[in-house]
Amino acid sequence: MTKKQRYFGNIEKLKTGWRLSVTVGYNENGNPTRVRRMTKTKSAVQREKELMAFIDELENGDYVPPATMTFKQFIENEYIPKQATQQQGIKTREIRNSHFQNHIFPRIGHVQLSKLSTLQMVTFLHDIQQEDVRADEDDKRPLSTSTVCDIFKMVRTALETAKTWGVIKSNPCTGVRLPSERAKAPSYYTPEEIDFIYSKLAKEPLDLQVMICIAICTGCREGELVALERKHLLKDRLAIKFENNIIAPTKLGVQLKESTKNEMTGSVSIPKWLLDMITVYLSDYDDVRDAIQIEEKWASHEFLFYNHFNGKPLRPDSVYQRWIRFLARYKIRHLKFHALRHTSATLLIKENVHLKVIQQRLRHKKHATTADIYSHVLEESDDNAASTFKKPF
Structure with a gap:
């Protein structure tokens, strides 16, 4: 039985971080076919571990090409574990996970990342401002303007990261105008x-x-x-x-x-x-x-x-x-x-x-x-x- 040849890769330093590049074969002209992924991990040892995990993922057939990756797959498999988790506190992650599960994934989670359009983002923003968007079915109040803006900014930031990593060419949230957030005067006692x-x-x-x-x-x-x-x-x-x-x-x-x-x-x-x-x-x-x-x-x-x-x-x-x-x-x-x-x-x-x-x-x-x-x-x-x-x- 012929032993399967393992993939091999390397790590390249770019302005926006490090790029993991794995050679998975060669085309008819003998030029290497490579699959790439970005990382911002500062530890050299950890980057090597990520490269080996990426190679294992490719060899096992678990890798989802960016062209077919859904928004939910990108958030759960790429964005949250590789960037958001490092930048957010426990409570913040808890709140944002709730927003993803209750407001974002049900609307755009199934859409392929590369097929998200600006018009879909406009529709998404419109939908989360309606009365039936709360997790509690008995609570029919619309979300506050500040919460709506926070949810949309979460999506925009995630897609901007996808753009930086080269997963998508442009951010479909660019140009979408958010509703005006009126500053609410704080309540206090006299x-x-x-x-x-x-x-x-x-x-x-x-x-x-x-x-x-x-x-x-x-x-x-x-x-x-x-x-x-x-x-x-x-x-x-x-x-x-x-x-x-x-x-x-x-x-x-x-x-x-x-x-x-x-x-x-x-x-x-x-x-x-x-x-x-x-x-x-x-x-x-x-x-x-x-x-x-x-x-x-x-x-x-x-x-x-x-x-x-x-x-x-x-x-x-x-x-x-x-x-x-x-x-x-x-x-x-x-x-x-x-x-x-x-x-x-x-x-x-x-x-x-x-x-x-x-x-x-x-x-x-x-x-x-x-x-x-x-x-x-x-x-x-x-x-x-x-x-x-x-x-x-």
Whole structure:
């Protein structure tokens, strides 16, 4: 029995990455016939492994030529494992996978990549703006404009990658005009409502008091709040440091991410009364922790807020659930817990705190981000500032 000759290949450096090139035969003129695939893997060892896997794929007949590859095949077999997974966090991947499964694949997943047209992209954009596109059959509301735009941008980015890799000649999304995204003013509580919240919070357990007061005074996100440890309380500086984030992806459980949502870490000053409140809250911390069996994974951490059965940090959504129950008990206007972040910024703006300081407290990467989000509040402050100038005569 004649032993089958193995394919062989090489790796070429291009401007856009590395190209895996495998010789699979020769034509009638004796010139090699090659099959190629792009990769952006930076590790030379890993690129060699990808080349060998590509050769195995070709020899086993599992390779799908780009000319016949469907959009779904490209996303699942090429784009997600070779690029998207390396660039996205767990939660982002979870959300985008849901969009692919519920909104994108049912409409264009079966279409050959090379046959996707601009008109199909226009139709796709039109379809996902209709009332029957939600995953929940009982929810007939249309998707928000921002979600529609996010879904379309996912497709556009994937197809742009296919173009860069030489799988398609042009991106059919180019030239498709997205619907206008109207900036939605963030929801927040007024100073009077905050006073009322404080008055009712005084009747609640100390841990809930501390959670809500930290959120209002620092403007932190839920995931950053439950990631706080004792080491993050900077008593000598009257500040709290935010450098970690807790996420809870579906089926993966609680995960500690050693960075914040936007990778921006930093310390935020707090009032003396809040430090005193936290100090009282932590007064019996060691005694309580010693009385529970802490899971080994979390033994080296000293979270401010944790599960009193196993030492795990709290899930961000558990904070939200306690928050909405608190609102319901006292008939307080229902806003998301994240609204406390907006409330913190708004209170500071109304007190004429410099926008650069607010940006640093919220840990936005850009000054413009802070200005854009709170533009309506800044306009109100400008209107009030005009009253400073009195009629001279």
